[in-house]
Amino acid sequence: MKRVRGNAAAFCEPGTKGRRVVNILRVNLTKRTAFFEDVKPEYISLGGRGLTSTMISEEVDPACEPLGDKNKLIFAPGTMAGTVFPNNGRLSVGAKSPLTGAIKESNMGGTAGQTLAKMGIKALIVEGVAEAFVYLKITADRVDFLPANGLQERGNYETIGILREKHGEDVSILSIGQAGEKRMLASAIAGTTPDFFPRMAGRGGLGTVMGSKKLKAIVLDGAGGDGVEVADPEGLKAAAKALAKGIMGHPLVPAFKGLGTAFLVNMINELGALPTRNFSRGRLENAAKISGEHMAELLAKRPNAQASHRCMPGCLLSCSNVYTNAAGKVVTSGLEYETLGLVGANCMIDDLDIIAEIDHLCDDYGVDTIDVGDALAVAMEAGRLPWGDGKTALRWVREIGAGGENGALIGNGCRFTGESLGVKRVPVVKGQSIPSYDPRVLKGTGVTYASSTMGADHTCGNALPSPANPDYDPGASTGQGPVSQFLQAFFAAIDSLGMCLFASLPMLDMPDLQKDLIAAVSAKTGEELGDGFLMALGTRVMSVERRFNEAAGFTEADDRLPDFFYEEKLDTNGSVFDVPQEEIDAIYR
């Protein structure tokens, strides 16, 4: 362990100059200290979610108060970050979640993951609570604790602008907006893209944890970092090339590249699984108005808009976008399917410009659009604002940043809103709101919502139909447990490698590509890895998380969807969620 401490700054010695050294950086905000620690042997093969969840389970008391000084916030780039491997470099953020009370990992695109990896920082652990709001400036051999004067009560856009101006164009910035400062439970952490738009680690209230530590932002300056060590550079290049070729051959790629994730609006609406009117219907009549196709037409006519945009270097799919208004002023980047589904269809709002404005405010204040979208729909069900009234919804969202009773409701998420307003139909599991896929149609996804260690989370295992897998019936009542279990392990591994989930989807339909992925990891780490590597890694991560949750008091009784999904038939397929509970419970037995 190497340590030098100071008041305004802490100086760290990452290793001998000229020798690549990978360390864990531990920052304590109470003591204003920063240490570089050697990586424990058992952590060497872990990255991303695998590392954050393992460290949280070893270092954080499962019974601790999530917003108290015993909780820790851990940032870890995926194993492959900073290499030529395609679509990788996502940054995992882990903590005990104040939204669910369970373990949490949420990951984001942007450049911070790759910057940390190139600085030789395998994980950044943030402990303690600062006396007053600070931000950290981290370079390859130094950590500065800087006062957040002038940044407080500012949104992510302004915060990023100020820090970019001060620290230059070659930094990555992680920050929270007003919601995190106010400790609202649906708060997110933003990280910058190469062109300094915010991307969010949105789920689980991790921005709230950052706010509770009085940490406004982290500026990562990778200049002087030693870069990433690769055991077999030629082997990695060959595997990455083969994988990239395979990914680009998948039939979904043109849709991702052309329309972004918004292509899912029409697809999920066709399936009858688009949450509408607080999950009481499965199709929105005017879905075409919020579809990817309509958005692409609109953006083609608008100055400065980009229908296709990369959130990080090395991305092959460019599923993001830059949404501008008719005058060419940037409104948001990017406008994605979950926001269209939950702020849009689930609230019966079919005006793209209003949804884009709400998305901008959510990114700026730093809140999760999934939890806020579902919270708005619940408030509409309670009669607090009319269905489809986008302008009033926009006013409510504005109150998250500006202050106000309505903003305090929805900024604390869907469960808080439902409980406060006495609503019976509240779409949450373990306190986290349900994403934009109705589990009565997509029953494998429903099993994931019910059983995931993260609460309702489609990224943990979304069982979508695929033309390449015609035998899978997403509406069948049985057989969904094993499908979800496989997907949950697969995506836990993908999250640990730091790969973008969208680029990993082709590997499900073309399993041979998994061999290229495993060969690439092997070339990076120098380890001999067999065909079972992904499942073994994912299963290990899930078990660590499950044990943490059990110690925090969760039981199988928490692995259930809200009652109304079992009781109310959906109009589109006439079905309730009827997967036997034994199939769900078998996942962790």
Ligand code: SF4
């Ligand atoms: S596919 Fe989309 S989310 Fe994934 S890396 Fe590219 S732009 Fe980011």
